[in-house]
Structure formats: C-alpha cells, structure tokens
Amino acid sequence: MANVLCDYRFLLLVAAVAFIYVQLRLSATQTEYADKLAASEEAENVCTSQMRLLIDQISMQQGRIVSLEEERKLREQECGQLKALVEELERKGLQRRTNKEQVPVAAVVIMACSRADYLERTIKSVLKYQSSVASKYPLFVSQDGTNPDVKSKALSYDELGYMQHLDFGSIKTESPGELIAYYKIARHYKWALDELFYKHNFSRVIILEDDMEIAPDFFDYFEATATLLEKDKSIMAVSSWNDNGQKQFVNDPYLYPFWCPTNHLRRIESHTRLCGRLELLCATGTVPSALSPSFFDGSYCVLFHFCWRLHGGSFVEEGLRLVYPVCICGLWGLLVVYGLRGSSLGQFFKQYLEPIKMNDVKLNFTSAFSFPKVDWKSMDLSYLMEEKFTKHFADLVKKAKPLQGSDVVLKAYNIDGDVRIQYRDQFDFERIARQFGIFEEWKDGIPRTAYKGVVVFRYQTPRRVFLIGPDSLKKLGIEGA
Incomplete structure (x- = not known):
C-alpha cells in the first residue's frame, strides 16, 4: 500500500512540473506575441503618420497644379492677345509696304539665323535696289531661333517685316553623321513659305539667304520671268544663281554684249544651288500648295534638290526613275555669296563660291555702244517654254x-x-x-x-x-x- 502511495506522489510531482513548464512556455509565448503586437501597432502608427504626410503633400501639389493651370490659362490669354496684336501690327506694316493699287510681283524673304553682321550687309544690298520697287517686292526677314543680335538688327529696319521661327522639337536624321543644322533649316524654310504663301497670301516668293548681295537688274529679271511660272507648269522655279558662274566662265557685257536673252537664259533639270546657296521664285500653284511637311524634313529638301514630280497638284514619288522639275537660270548670276561661316562649314567656298562673278551693270549699253537699252520686262521669253x-x-x-x-x-x-x-x-x-x-x-x-x-x-x-x-x-x- 505504501508503495502505491509513493507512486502516486511521484506522478503528481511529475504532473506538477509539467504543468509549471507549460505555464512558463505559455507565459513566454504571450509575452512574445504581446511584443510583436506592440511593434505592429507602432509600425502601423508610423505608416499612418507617413500616409497622412503624403496626403498633405499631395494636397499641396494638387493646389499648386490648380494654381499653375490657372496661370497657364492666363498666360495663354495673354499670348493670344499678344499674337493678335503682332498680327495686326504685321498687317498694318504690310499695308504700309504694299501699294493697294499695285499687286506685288513677289515677296522677298531673307532667311537668317545667327549671323547679324552678314544680315546687315545683305539687307543693305537688297534695299539699294528694292526701295524703288518696294510695293512690288515687300521685304521680310525670317529668323530661325532667338539670336538677339539678329532680331535687333532686323527690327531696326522699318522697310521690312520681321518673322521669327521658334522650333525646339527634336531632330531625327535619316543617316548617322548628317548635319542636324540642315534639318533645322529645312523646317525653317517650310514654316517661312507657309507664312508668306498662306498667311500673307503672296502668289510668289523670292528666297535669299543672309550672306548674299544682288545685282542691279535683280528685280527686273524676276518680274520679267514671273509669268513663265504661270504659263508653263513644268517650270518649278526661276533662279538668278549659276553654279558655274565663276568669272572665267562669264563674259564682259561691255566687250561681248549678251543682251539678247536667248544667249543667256535657259532651262535646267536640277535646281542650280550650291551648299544651300539659293534663291527661288515659286508659284503657289506649283510648289507650296503641293508640299507636305515631310518634304522639308531632310537636307535634300532644304537644298531644293527635287526628287519629286509635280503631278495633278501633288508630288508623287517616282522611285528610282527620277523626273526632275525644270528651273530657269542664266549663264551669269545676279547675286554673289560672301558667307564663309555657315551650316555647310565653308564647303566649296574658296573653290566655287568666292570666284562667282555677279552682273554689276543694269544691261544698258547706250552710253558706250549703239546697242539698245535692254529691258528685261519687254523681252520675249516665250522661247523658254518647254x-x-x-x-x-x-x-x-x-x-x-x-x-x-x-x-x-x-x-x-x-x-x-x-x-x-x-x-x-x-x-x-x-x-x-x-x-x-x-x-x-x-x-x-x-x-x-x-x-x-x-x-x-x-x-x-x-x-x-x-x-x-x-x-x-x-x-x-x-x-x-
């Protein structure tokens, strides 16, 4: 009996120890869970605080966005008013430069960018002969970019209108290594032609660059040839530039008179230009209305190297078989180029551009010879028809x-x-x-x-x-x- 009682007591002791051990483990577990719960609550409080901070920041940003949107609308209104004012001033300026009874032969635009000294020389050369025929040839300067000296120089002349092309878009070249400048020039040309043809409703435009000087009979020549663009739709443009117009390839009019136009003017099947040095007389019925924006995307386009054919009022690609629009030009030039600095980096300048010989007489031989005075406008140029x-x-x-x-x-x-x-x-x-x-x-x-x-x-x-x-x-x- 005593042994049985002893066994019971031992079992009770073991059970008590086990109970105490379990209680201790439960207590430790509860403490651990409590600590984790406290940490979770603390983390939740931190997250809640950060979320409230973010909400406050978002609210502030939304307030700023609303404020900026209102400011943007205000600026747009101001820009609209300024644009309307500028257009009104341009309209009034154009009216002052254009005789209402005189239909302009063509607008003249000098394309400029960052060469203020060159621009001044070109403007003076043009005004020397344009002033007497200003109503026939309204003069403009179109600036690409924000060069302050160019803008100030252009605005200092009351005799001309000023246009500014601002384009901050990215440029994607067709081939690696191409000069981005040619693409920028292309966009400028497209914009300027749109302004003059569509906004100002000119039927023709003469394009000059800001490093050119013109001959005495420059405007007479273009007035005489303007009707060719209307009569012969195969003619894309008229040019007063000749790539082979160096002094050794032209003759002295006083020694070898060339006043007969058939000895001078001709048709060519590629526009005569060199490194972007060009001036054209374009008719709205042939060039601008047919050009899509993509036509002016690359350097070939800005140089007016035409790979397109005018057909039914639009340009259609001819693939590998290129059909070249015709231009009219002369054996000697009516302008010279003096700009060594430029986008073409002086390419060909010394060899081909600098030696160009410009006609420097007004085709009047009565003072020295018995030849009659030559008047471009009275000449019969119908022989230039196709x-x-x-x-x-x-x-x-x-x-x-x-x-x-x-x-x-x-x-x-x-x-x-x-x-x-x-x-x-x-x-x-x-x-x-x-x-x-x-x-x-x-x-x-x-x-x-x-x-x-x-x-x-x-x-x-x-x-x-x-x-x-x-x-x-x-x-x-x-x-x-």
Missing part, C-alpha cells in the same frame, strides 16, 4: 563643233565658235569638268545645271562649251550630228 526651248537648245547643240581627244580645253580655246564635247559617264564628265574647272558634282544621276544631260558654260570668250551626255542627242531629237 517645246520651244527644246528645239532652240537642240539647234545650238547641233551647230556646235564636236571636239574629241585629251586636249579638248586647248582645242576649245583655239576655236572661235561654240563647241560640244561628249562624255561617256559620270567619271568621264568629272574628268572633263576638272580640266575646264567647272563644278563636277552630280546628284541622282545628272550633273549640276544640266538639261537633257547637257551642261553649258562660256569659256574665255562668248563661245559656249556644251558637255553632252551619251544619250543627250537622242533626248534633244538630234540625229546624225
């Missing part, structure tokens, strides 16, 4: 004496009349061009200033040199020559 000119040009080429051999320059010099020299391909043309010193470059399969593959220039005397392509005679309808 059908007539092809026949006229073919006759000139056919009558020219054919030359062959490696010493064609010497042979040409020793012949009094016109000569023609045939080239086999681009490489052969470049070889012959280097011998004479004319511009060698081709664009999309044709030489500069070519018509039906024929490049013509004067050499030393009034003689003309015709460089004819392998299929030029066929294109001109000349057989057996």
Whole structure:
C-alpha cells in the first residue's frame, strides 16, 4: 500500500512540473506575441503618420497644379492677345509696304539665323535696289531661333517685316553623321513659305539667304520671268544663281554684249544651288500648295534638290526613275555669296563660291555702244517654254563643233565658235569638268545645271562649251550630228 502511495506522489510531482513548464512556455509565448503586437501597432502608427504626410503633400501639389493651370490659362490669354496684336501690327506694316493699287510681283524673304553682321550687309544690298520697287517686292526677314543680335538688327529696319521661327522639337536624321543644322533649316524654310504663301497670301516668293548681295537688274529679271511660272507648269522655279558662274566662265557685257536673252537664259533639270546657296521664285500653284511637311524634313529638301514630280497638284514619288522639275537660270548670276561661316562649314567656298562673278551693270549699253537699252520686262521669253526651248537648245547643240581627244580645253580655246564635247559617264564628265574647272558634282544621276544631260558654260570668250551626255542627242531629237 505504501508503495502505491509513493507512486502516486511521484506522478503528481511529475504532473506538477509539467504543468509549471507549460505555464512558463505559455507565459513566454504571450509575452512574445504581446511584443510583436506592440511593434505592429507602432509600425502601423508610423505608416499612418507617413500616409497622412503624403496626403498633405499631395494636397499641396494638387493646389499648386490648380494654381499653375490657372496661370497657364492666363498666360495663354495673354499670348493670344499678344499674337493678335503682332498680327495686326504685321498687317498694318504690310499695308504700309504694299501699294493697294499695285499687286506685288513677289515677296522677298531673307532667311537668317545667327549671323547679324552678314544680315546687315545683305539687307543693305537688297534695299539699294528694292526701295524703288518696294510695293512690288515687300521685304521680310525670317529668323530661325532667338539670336538677339539678329532680331535687333532686323527690327531696326522699318522697310521690312520681321518673322521669327521658334522650333525646339527634336531632330531625327535619316543617316548617322548628317548635319542636324540642315534639318533645322529645312523646317525653317517650310514654316517661312507657309507664312508668306498662306498667311500673307503672296502668289510668289523670292528666297535669299543672309550672306548674299544682288545685282542691279535683280528685280527686273524676276518680274520679267514671273509669268513663265504661270504659263508653263513644268517650270518649278526661276533662279538668278549659276553654279558655274565663276568669272572665267562669264563674259564682259561691255566687250561681248549678251543682251539678247536667248544667249543667256535657259532651262535646267536640277535646281542650280550650291551648299544651300539659293534663291527661288515659286508659284503657289506649283510648289507650296503641293508640299507636305515631310518634304522639308531632310537636307535634300532644304537644298531644293527635287526628287519629286509635280503631278495633278501633288508630288508623287517616282522611285528610282527620277523626273526632275525644270528651273530657269542664266549663264551669269545676279547675286554673289560672301558667307564663309555657315551650316555647310565653308564647303566649296574658296573653290566655287568666292570666284562667282555677279552682273554689276543694269544691261544698258547706250552710253558706250549703239546697242539698245535692254529691258528685261519687254523681252520675249516665250522661247523658254518647254517645246520651244527644246528645239532652240537642240539647234545650238547641233551647230556646235564636236571636239574629241585629251586636249579638248586647248582645242576649245583655239576655236572661235561654240563647241560640244561628249562624255561617256559620270567619271568621264568629272574628268572633263576638272580640266575646264567647272563644278563636277552630280546628284541622282545628272550633273549640276544640266538639261537633257547637257551642261553649258562660256569659256574665255562668248563661245559656249556644251558637255553632252551619251544619250543627250537622242533626248534633244538630234540625229546624225
């Protein structure tokens, strides 16, 4: 009996120890959970505090957004008022520069950016001959960007209107390494033409750059040729620039009079321009109304290197078969370029631009010779129409004496009349061009200033040199020559 009682007591002791151990574990667990709960509550309080802080910040930002939106609307209203004021001032300024009874022949726009000293020289050159015909040729300066000196210089002249193109958009070039400047210039040209053609409703525009000087008969020339754009829709533009107008390739009008226009004006199938140096006379019915914004996206477009054909009021891509719009230009130029600094980084300036010879007389020979005074506006320029000119040009080429051999320059010099020299391909043309010193470059399969593959220039005397392509005679309808 005593042993059984002893066993019970031992069991009770074990049970008591186990109970105490369980109680201690429960107590420790409760304490741990309590600590975790307290930490969670503290973290929740921190999160709640941070959330309230963020809510306060968001509320403040929303208040600022509302305030900025109201300020934006106010600024838009102010800008609208200023824009209306500027447009009104432009309209009044244009009215002052345009005679209501005189329909302008063309607007003249000088494209500028950051060369204030160049711009001043160009403006003075233009005003020298434009002032007497200001109602026919309203003058504008279109500035690309915010250069303060250019803006101040343009606004200092009451005789002209000022336009400013601001474009801060990004530029994406077609090929790596291309100059972004050409793309910016392209956008500027598109904007300026839209302003003049559509906003101011001019029917024609003469484009000059800010490093050009013009000849005495510059405006007479454009007035005389303006009607060609209306009559012959195959003509894209009229230019007073000649890539091969260096002094050695033009003749002195006092020694060798060239007042007959058929000795001077011609059609070409690529616009005569060099490194962006150009001026055009564009008709609304042919150029601006047909151009889409993408046409002015790249450097080829800003240089008016046309790879498009006017067809049914719109330009359609011809793929690999390029059809070139025709331009009218002369054998000597009516402007010179003096700008060494520019987007083209002086390319070709010393070799081709600086030696350009500009006509510096107003085609009046009565003081020294018995030749009549030449008036561009009274000349019959109908021979420049497509059908007539092809026949006229073919006759000139056919009558020219054919030359062959490696010493064609010497042979040409020793012949009094016109000569023609045939080239086999681009490489052969470049070889012959280097011998004479004319511009060698081709664009999309044709030489500069070519018509039906024929490049013509004067050499030393009034003689003309015709460089004819392998299929030029066929294109001109000349057989057996």
